[in-house]
Amino acid sequence: MPEDRPIVALLTDFGVEDAYVGVMKSVIAGRCATTILDISHAVQPQNIAQAAYLLWSAYKYLPERAVTVGIVDPGVGTSRKAVAVRWPRGHFVGPDNGWMSYVIRDFRAQESGAAAGELPRGWEGVELTEPRFWLDPVSDTFHGRDIFAPVAAALVNGTSLSELGSPLASLTLLEIPPPTGGDGSVRGHVIHVDHFGNLITDVPAGFLPERYAVAIGSGTVEGPARSYESPDPLVALVGSSGSLEIAAPGGSAARLIRAAVGDPVSVTSAKKSGGTPTHE
Amino acid sequence: MPEDRPIVALLTDFGVEDAYVGVMKSVIAGRCATTILDISHAVQPQNIAQAAYLLWSAYKYLPERAVTVGIVDPGVGTSRKAVAVRWPRGHFVGPDNGWMSYVIRDFRAQESGAAAGELPRGWEGVELTEPRFWLDPVSDTFHGRDIFAPVAAALVNGTSLSELGSPLASLTLLEIPPPTGGDGSVRGHVIHVDHFGNLITDVPAGFLPERYAVAIGSGTVEGPARSYESPDPLVALVGSSGSLEIAAPGGSAARLIRAAVGDPVSVTSAKKSGGTPTHE
Amino acid sequence: MPEDRPIVALLTDFGVEDAYVGVMKSVIAGRCATTILDISHAVQPQNIAQAAYLLWSAYKYLPERAVTVGIVDPGVGTSRKAVAVRWPRGHFVGPDNGWMSYVIRDFRAQESGAAAGELPRGWEGVELTEPRFWLDPVSDTFHGRDIFAPVAAALVNGTSLSELGSPLASLTLLEIPPPTGGDGSVRGHVIHVDHFGNLITDVPAGFLPERYAVAIGSGTVEGPARSYESPDPLVALVGSSGSLEIAAPGGSAARLIRAAVGDPVSVTSAKKSGGTPTHE
Numbered sequence: 001m002p003e004d005r006p007i008v009a010l011l012t013d014f015g016v017e018d019a020y021v022g023v024m025k026s027v028i029a030g031r032c033a034t035t036i037l038d039i040s041h042a043v044q045p046q047n048i049a050q051a052a053y054l055l056w057s058a059y060k061y062l063p064e065r066a067v068t069v070g071i072v073d074p075g076v077g078t079s080r081k082a083v084a085v086r087w088p089r090g091h092f093v094g095p096d097n098g099w100m101s102y103v104i105r106d107f108r109a110q111e112s113g114a115a116a117g118e119l120p121r122g123w124e125g126v127e128l129t130e131p132r133f134w135l136d137p138v139s140d141t142f143h144g145r146d147i148f149a150p151v152a153a154a155l156v157n158g159t160s161l162s163e164l165g166s167p168l169a170s171l172t173l174l175e176i177p178p179p180t181g182g183d184g185s186v187r188g189h190v191i192h193v194d195h196f197g198n199l200i201t202d203v204p205a206g207f208l209p210e211r212y213a214v215a216i217g218s219g220t221v222e223g224p225a226r227s228y229e230s231p232d233p234l235v236a237l238v239g240s241s242g243s244l245e246i247a248a249p250g251g252s253a254a255r256l257i258r259a260a261v262g263d264p265v266s267v268t269s270a271k272k273s274g275g276t277p278t279h280e
Numbered sequence: 281m282p283e284d285r286p287i288v289a290l291l292t293d294f295g296v297e298d299a300y301v302g303v304m305k306s307v308i309a310g311r312c313a314t315t316i317l318d319i320s321h322a323v324q325p326q327n328i329a330q331a332a333y334l335l336w337s338a339y340k341y342l343p344e345r346a347v348t349v350g351i352v353d354p355g356v357g358t359s360r361k362a363v364a365v366r367w368p369r370g371h372f373v374g375p376d377n378g379w380m381s382y383v384i385r386d387f388r389a390q391e392s393g394a395a396a397g398e399l400p401r402g403w404e405g406v407e408l409t410e411p412r413f414w415l416d417p418v419s420d421t422f423h424g425r426d427i428f429a430p431v432a433a434a435l436v437n438g439t440s441l442s443e444l445g446s447p448l449a450s451l452t453l454l455e456i457p458p459p460t461g462g463d464g465s466v467r468g469h470v471i472h473v474d475h476f477g478n479l480i481t482d483v484p485a486g487f488l489p490e491r492y493a494v495a496i497g498s499g500t501v502e503g504p505a506r507s508y509e510s511p512d513p514l515v516a517l518v519g520s521s522g523s524l525e526i527a528a529p530g531g532s533a534a535r536l537i538r539a540a541v542g543d544p545v546s547v548t549s550a551k552k553s554g555g556t557p558t559h560e
Numbered sequence: 561m562p563e564d565r566p567i568v569a570l571l572t573d574f575g576v577e578d579a580y581v582g583v584m585k586s587v588i589a590g591r592c593a594t595t596i597l598d599i600s601h602a603v604q605p606q607n608i609a610q611a612a613y614l615l616w617s618a619y620k621y622l623p624e625r626a627v628t629v630g631i632v633d634p635g636v637g638t639s640r641k642a643v644a645v646r647w648p649r650g651h652f653v654g655p656d657n658g659w660m661s662y663v664i665r666d667f668r669a670q671e672s673g674a675a676a677g678e679l680p681r682g683w684e685g686v687e688l689t690e691p692r693f694w695l696d697p698v699s700d701t702f703h704g705r706d707i708f709a710p711v712a713a714a715l716v717n718g719t720s721l722s723e724l725g726s727p728l729a730s731l732t733l734l735e736i737p738p739p740t741g742g743d744g745s746v747r748g749h750v751i752h753v754d755h756f757g758n759l760i761t762d763v764p765a766g767f768l769p770e771r772y773a774v775a776i777g778s779g780t781v782e783g784p785a786r787s788y789e790s791p792d793p794l795v796a797l798v799g800s801s802g803s804l805e806i807a808a809p810g811g812s813a814a815r816l817i818r819a820a821v822g823d824p825v826s827v828t829s830a831k832k833s834g835g836t837p838t839h840e
Contacts, residue, residue, distance in 0.1 A: 001311070001312050001313060001437050002309060003309065009306065011299075014755060016576070016598075016600060016601070017754070017755045018754045018755050019599045019600050019614045019615075019617045022599035022600060023618050025597045026597060026621040027621050029562060030621070030622070031561070032561050032562060033561060033562055033595070035309050037306060037309060037316075038301070040297065040299050041296070042296050045756050054298065054299045058302055058303050061306040061425065062310070063306060074809075074810065078786075078787045139799075139800045140787055141799055142799075145621065146800075192298075195297045195325070196325050226357055227355070228357065229354060237421065239419075240421050240422030240425065249354075250326060281592050281593060281717050282590050283593035284593075296576070315593070317585045317589060318576075318582055318585075319583075320577065320579050320582060321576070322576050335579075337579045338582055341587050341590070343586060344590065346586070472578075475578050475580070476605050506700055507635070507700055508636065509638045517701065518699075519701055520701050520702030530606060530634065
């Protein structure tokens with residue numbers, strides 16, 4: 001019993017102090033009647049990598065056929081392309097600057113021999129070149145309002161991708177260093193610090209041994225914990241995005257150990273507990 | 281002419297920096313077409329009492345049959361129960377940790393002889409035990425997404441409470457010290473500091489004499505004022521939630537007198553004005 | 561394919577920490593099924609001029625027939641009027657304190673001989689005097705909830721303006737000093753600093769020479785740039801609202817040159833570039 005029409009989801013670095021988000025929603029609502037969701041508008045200004053992470057943490061949960069508009073767009077008004085992309089469960093609309101990188105990496109992981117930037121199998125994209133779908137005039141500084149919002153509404157209304165522009169063979173990708181390792185040890189990075197100060201890493205659950213020790217900054221923490229509730233100052237567990245997360249029960253891990261995005265984490269196998277207690 | 285379907289209202293401590301709220305809305309919108317409202321997502325992390333106050337300040341205004349999802353959930357993944365509750369005007373869905381306490385107190389105030397924690401008359405609750413209504417798999421750290429959002433959508437779609445789990449006789453309640461007093465004097469507490477710096481207390485309008493003096497911190501202020509507009513640095517009045525409120529016209533009372541949640545306030549009867557001016 | 565019913569757009573200084581916005585939406589959603597948009601809730605407390613600017617930056621993009629509710633209301637509960645106004649593309653509802661001033665100035669610019677405060681041609685307004693459309697009781701401190709939200713819902717549901725109150729001949733206007741100038745030089749002011757630290761001025765695009773130099777604070781910047789991407793520390797360009805804007809590529813112009821709302825800017829004609837480079 002979801003809505004008949006695709007919903008629109010928005011992800012921007014616009015903040016909420018100005019009318020920018022409201023104006024985009026106004027343009028969309030004036031052209032199609034559908035639910036408009038906020039993924040987030042608190043991406044740090046111009047931080048494409050953060051937008052890419054947030055999209056990745058959300059994309060599996062988007063309703064079928066959702067039109068997701070992502071606007072972190074330091075290159076607005078330059079030669080960077082404006083694109084619309086169809087992936088198996090909906091559309092992405094925004095600048096071609098890498099904000100879909102983590103999602104594309106997930107899809108590319110199942111393929112082999114694809115060239116960097118090439119669209120994953122089953123995806124299709126166009127460069128937005130048809131001004132008849134845009135507002136008129138188009139400003140140099142707010143394509144979210146003038147191009148991406150009306151294009152999103154056109155997709156909701158059933159416009160086909162091919163009407164919107166010319167085919168696109170590749171997309172700009174961010175360089176995302178994957179976690180590395182072997183022999184029971186993994187090296188990764190903090191890729192996001194959330195509202196609670198939880199440190200979210202790029203080490204996927206599948207890379208973790210049954211019991212492990214995580215070294216981050218000057219501290220070490222053993223895992224996995226099963227929840228955020230613990231007498232310990234820090235816990236390590238698999239977070240809701242499916243990767244290793246370090247949290248401080250009742251507090252902020254980021255503040256407690258002064259960690260930030262980009263900090264390295266190192267995971268090694270730890271002795272199993274549950275048997276004879278080891279001397280410690 | 282409101283919507284046919286129940287709307288969903290969300291109250292969380294998730295903030296808006298991450299995709300957590302957007303993901304919950306995505307799960308809901310993917311399962312039912314209805315309006316999704318934000319009560320607030322700015323509850324201080326893990327502050328159940330603040331969520332309880334905010335729900336209380338809003339509940340009388342919720343549309344009929346609204347499904348209100350409250351997620352301030354430090355115990356996620358532990359043995360705390362997940363519950364859905366029907367009250368006379370809708371449903372509450374979330375962890376069983378006290379976030380409905382102020383609302384329940386309102387309902388219990390009209391009863392006598394009820395045991396602590398017992399559901400008020402006319403309420404019904406279940407512990408959520410039926411995984412077929414949840415996402416699969418269920419994470420240990422994000423039941424808002426994996427359990428509460430899909431259960432809320434099920435309620436919107438007409439699923440009955442009894443399908444969702446097993447009956448619940450009692451709910452966890454916060455200990456809320458009521459205001460005390462007599463002989464024209466009342467002692468209460470600041471229970472919320474709002475966006476404007478207004479100090480909202482737990483002293484209900486009905487406890488206030490016609491004219492009164494409020495002692496808070498090192499200051500005193502006479503009331504009631506009729507509005508926030510005044511040449512005085514501080515005013516005391518009955519706020520929009522129906523309890524005593526201290527405000528600083530054009531500024532922040534919290535900053536002006538350095539008051540915070542939990543601070544005691546004391547109200548005493550003051551001489552009536554309007555007759556012969558008293559010597560002062 | 562927009563919605564049949566008018567949408568509601570909200571602009572307030574309520575912030576998002578409290579349930580104030582959620583309560584207003586609850587009142588509206590309980591009375592009419594329509595899309596409710598946020599223009600912004602981050603107007604500085606009691607800053608009517610900022611609300612007026614934000615409304616102006618958004619109003620041309622509002623869907624046809626939108627009911628826009630603006631609540632920056634330091635005078636709530638005093639004798640300030642509560643009003644509803646029909647303008648050619650929808651309705652405005654809120655206190656009569658100047659928050660529509662920039663929009664009215666746009667409309668008045670096309671007229672001559674109108675008295676200050678008089679409604680522009682084609683506009684119609686009423687003072688809200690009919691309590692049967694309000695919540696009962698009406699608080700002294702939250703007319704957004706008790707008067708403006710239910711009146712907005714009534715307008716969405718087709719209630720005519722004349723049922724809501726008595727005709728209004730004039731509206732309170734803010735004094736907005738217009739930019740001044742002549743002989744190729746213009747003096748204006750910073751009227752908004754946005755989320756990115758961009759300095760938005762009141763100097764309209766039409767007042768700018770082909771090439772120009774902007775003096776602001778201790779700095780000077782030549783324009784126009786075509787985008788925010790530049791090796792220069794500062795760029796000047798026509799922003800998305802159609803007026804002169806100063807930005808710092810990849811950073812915050814407000815922080816870089818310590819500029820704020822109200823600061824004067826002075827624009828003078830600059831030599832054309834594109835020919836032989838001039839000695840500099």
